[in-house]
Amino acid sequence: MARSVSDAAYLLSIIAGKDENDNYTLAQPWDTPPDYTQALNFSSLRGARIGIPRNGLTRYTIPQPVLDAFEDAIQVMKSAGATIVDNANFPAWDEYVTDSNAPIGNSAIVLEADFVSNLASYLSHLTSNPNNIKTVSDESNFTRHFALEEYPDRDTGAWDQCLSLGYNNSDYRFWQAYQYSSYLGGEGGVLGALKANNLDTLILPTDCASELPARAGLPIVAVPMGFFPSNSTVRESWRGLVWAGPNIPSVRTFQFPLSFAVH
Amino acid sequence: MTYRFGISFIGGKWSEESLIGFAYAFEQRTHTREKVRPYLVPNTQLGDVVGS
Numbered sequence: 001m002a003r004s005v006s007d008a009a010y011l012l013s014i015i016a017g018k019d020e021n022d023n024y025t026l027a028q029p030w031d032t033p034p035d036y037t038q039a040l041n042f043s044s045l046r047g048a049r050i051g052i053p054r055n056g057l058t059r060y061t062i063p064q065p066v067l068d069a070f071e072d073a074i075q076v077m078k079s080a081g082a083t084i085v086d087n088a089n090f091p092a093w094d095e096y097v098t099d100s101n102a103p104i105g106n107s108a109i110v111l112e113a114d115f116v117s118n119l120a121s122y123l124s125h126l127t128s129n130p131n132n133i134k135t136v137s138d139e140s141n142f143t144r145h146f147a148l149e150e151y152p153d154r155d156t157g158a159w160d161q162c163l164s165l166g167y168n169n170s171d172y173r174f175w176q177a178y179q180y181s182s183y184l185g186g187e188g189g190v191l192g193a194l195k196a197n198n199l200d201t202l203i204l205p206t207d208c209a210s211e212l213p214a215r216a217g218l219p220i221v222a223v224p225m226g227f228f229p230s231n232s233t234v235r236e237s238w239r240g241l242v243w244a245g246p247n248i249p250s251v252r253t254f255q256f257p258l259s260f261a262v263h
Numbered sequence: 264m265t266y267r268f269g270i271s272f273i274g275g276k277w278s279e280e281s282l283i284g285f286a287y288a289f290e291q292r293t294h295t296r297e298k299v300r301p302y303l304v305p306n307t308q309l310g311d312v313v314g315s
Contacts, residue, residue: 003296004290004296005283005286005287005290006287008283009283009287012279012283028277029277034279034280036279036280036283038280039280039281039283039284039287040283040284040287041284041287041288042287042288042291043288044281044284044285044287044288045285045288045289048281048285050285065268066268069268069270070270073270073289073293076289076292076293077289079292080288080289080292190273190274190275191275194274194275200274200278200281200285201272201273201274201278201281201282201285202272202273202274203270203271203272203273204270204271204273205268205269205270205271206268206269206270206271207268207269209271209273210271212273213273217276218273218274218275218276219273219274219276219278219279219282220271220272220273220282221271221272221279221282221283221285221286222269222270222271222272222286223269223270223272223286223289223290223293223295224268224269224270224290224293224295224296225268225269225270225293225295226268226295227268227295227298227299228268
């Protein structure tokens with residue numbers, strides 16, 4: 001997250017690169033990453049081929065102010081010289097929705113089995129571990145019995161869901177789920193839509209943009225597009241945090257496989 | 264789900280340069296961030312606490 005695209009480009013240029021402790025970063029195709037600040041070009045939309053995967057807008061009800069702002073944004077890009085390719089849809093969208101709606105879909109299996117392995121790996125590297133917590137199971141048990149964790153108001157449901165799988169990311173069932181989930185985000189999703197239409201990028205409102213590229217480890221850059229009008233109803237989460245209301249602007253999301261492993 | 268009111272540019276692997284270029288060109292034409300006044304404005308910036 002950053003204040004501007006420019007700030008983000010400077011930050012990324014500093015943090016990008018190979019890290020021997022993060023094997024995802026070792027896959028990058030260059031020894032020295034690009035200087036991303038050289039990409040800060042006002043004219044870069046000219047001649048760009050930009051796709052709109054309309055089926056990506058259909059899973060959730062998107063508020064009208066967001067939809068209106070999205071259409072305005074498309075016009076901004078046309079005016080800047082971009083070629084807009086409408087209905088550049090995700091080829092396996094229906095399969096993705098089915099998988100996402102499943103009680104334990106393939107994406108959930110990937111996240112959960114990875115967590116079982118990765119938390120244990122992390123804990124094994126601690127130089128000090130006063131409560132001797134080595135696994136998700138230990139963590140769940142500790143949390144339930146340590147008063148300051150406020151169990152069960154703050155429960156261990158997410159961890160217990162991971163444990164209910166009964167395996168970690170070394171299991172063949174994890175690998176099957178990983179491959180299918182990667183396909184839904186990649187060839188069946190973002191990469192398929194890009195290739196079929198010979199595109200440089202896809203655009204979507206940020207609230208429905210991240211799930212498919214996350215499955216395939218693909219990058220996103222998000223910028224503010226609009227904000228809810230001043231007469232918007234304030235809506236709070238059940239913990240009392242405001243998630244919609246007047247003047248709430250967008251959040252920039254950055255999802256850089258260069259630096260962060262994204263499943 | 265939470266509604267983040269932004270627009271996202273999505274690309275293939277290692278397309279960060281292109282995406283940053285598109286995002287910058289869009290940002291510089293819209294300046295949406297400057298059109299809304301936040302309720303709370305931080306009065307401390309990194310530069311105030313991090314030595315050069």
